[in-house]
Amino acid sequence: MVLDPQDILQRFGFDNICKIAFGHDPTYLLPSLPQEKFALAFENAARISGERFGEFHPLIWKIKRVLNIGSEKQMRIAVNEVREFAKEIVKEKNQELGEKSSLESVDLLSRFLSSGHSDENFIIDIMISFILAGHDTTSTALIWFFLLVSKHPDVENEILKEINDKSATTTFEKVKDMVYTHAALSESMRLYPPVPVDGKEANR
Structure with missing residues (x-):
């Protein structure tokens, strides 16, 4: 499929x-x-x-x-x-x-x-x-993230390593400690912002 x-x-x-x-x-x-x-x-x-x-x-x-x-x-x-x-x-x-x-x-x-x-x-x-x-915004950020990760195996390996290190406890507090994954996600959003256009118009 x-x-x-x-x-x-x-x-x-x-x-x-x-x-x-x-x-x-x-x-x-x-x-x-x-x-x-x-x-x-x-x-x-x-x-x-x-x-x-x-x-x-x-x-x-x-x-x-x-x-x-x-x-x-x-x-x-x-x-x-x-x-x-x-x-x-x-x-x-x-x-x-x-x-x-x-x-x-x-x-x-x-x-x-x-x-x-x-x-x-x-x-x-x-x-x-x-x-x-x-x-x-969530889906756009993630699709760019996965695309970029797929093109950089070294980054993928580091993310997988960090996930495996934290796999014993997957609480929100532990996920917050995943510094490398957070940095990779932040960098992908810097390169490809989820909201590239945000127009405003004055009402009066």
Whole structure:
């Protein structure tokens, strides 16, 4: 079976970021490589949003948005699907919070709700922003990292040596002590930043 490492790492990044943000595992990385509705809607929204930069003039996509046609119609559908999914998760967490004095989970959403935040739209925006920030950046950073490591066997050997030295205990504290691996990852991100373009536009 031929696997696309970029697809695998995007699925890995998506599952992990959803666990951290929502405490929800979309199981996008199952061996069957399912087409998870929320993940697809999220990817479509991110892709269409990125394609706006390629338009001849911003007025083109803005007109399409007003008329609700073409890619902007697809964008609206995708965003609504993402928000509906997030809303369901927030609803479930609120019900859980109503049944208990506090949430046991350590995900970001549980912490927000436990601290007294009640504005649903605000919480949903925070969760979506968090997924957007961590989803593509994680997979992009890792794909460049693995590509660079594959071209430098000496670096690969040093990383494997460090992993084997720490293999007896794989706690987060021990992983933090993997200085060489951390340096290699940092260097690959210096050479190939996960977010090479980050455009801003003044609202007024």
